[in-house]
Amino acid sequence: MSYWTAPAGLFIGYGEPAHADHLARLHAQGFYRGWPRDDFEAYLADRLKTPAYVALDARRTPRGFAMLRLSGDECELLTIAVEKKLRGKGVGRALLAAAVSDLVTTPVRTMFLEVDETNLGAIKLYKNFGFTEIATRRGYYPKPDGSTATALVMRADLG
Numbered sequence: 001m002s003y004w005t006a007p008a009g010l011f012i013g014y015g016e017p018a019h020a021d022h023l024a025r026l027h028a029q030g031f032y033r034g035w036p037r038d039d040f041e042a043y044l045a046d047r048l049k050t051p052a053y054v055a056l057d058a059r060r061t062p063r064g065f066a067m068l069r070l071s072g073d074e075c076e077l078l079t080i081a082v083e084k085k086l087r088g089k090g091v092g093r094a095l096l097a098a099a100v101s102d103l104v105t106t107p108v109r110t111m112f113l114e115v116d117e118t119n120l121g122a123i124k125l126y127k128n129f130g131f132t133e134i135a136t137r138r139g140y141y142p143k144p145d146g147s148t149a150t151a152l153v154m155r156a157d158l159g
């Protein structure tokens, strides 16, 4: 079992099916359209294909997570979210760093992600990790007022 250190008294470990409820709740806090809890359980059961990195507190309660989907020498950052009151403390950066360092043991050399073009905080985080914009997808994200937001597709070469 691998662990990584994280700020705010947290540590990062692999996600497990038992984390499904917490991850669904954290995800719903961060995004307009949450994902069903059962989808999380299925992803968490398949660590080789969809590994999750979970920031845990001393009680082992998830306070943030990042989830990937691996496919050959590529992977996608499916989602990343940190509990609202713990944002801005470096937890998101630690989650991404844990994921990227773990990929060294896999064939993955390129990571992709999609992000709402108005999510400037997340975009800054990704640029710090070497992600660059490679495409845009208009009308990609539904918004609560019925309008849509454009997604940026970003890519990072992991070397």
Ligand SMILES: CC(C)(COP(=O)(O)OP(=O)(O)OC[C@H]1O[C@@H](n2cnc3c(N)ncnc32)[C@H](O)[C@@H]1OP(=O)(O)O)[C@@H](O)C(=O)NCCC(=O)NCCS
Binding pocket: 029, 030, 031, 080, 081, 082, 083, 086, 087, 088, 089, 090, 091, 092, 093, 094, 114, 115, 116, 119, 120, 121, 122, 124, 125, 126, 128
């Ligand atoms: C995006 C998210 C995961 C970042 O997690 P976080 O723990 O708050 O981020 P960190 O504190 O690790 O920030 C790391 C870097 O990201 C950037 N950043 C993160 N949030 C930011 C914000 N709101 N404004 C500006 N920069 C921000 C900064 O560059 C920061 O580095 P710095 O401290 O050197 O300035 C978190 O804000 C979140 O859960 N948001 C809701 C869900 C979401 O939008 N996910 C991404 C969708 S693609």
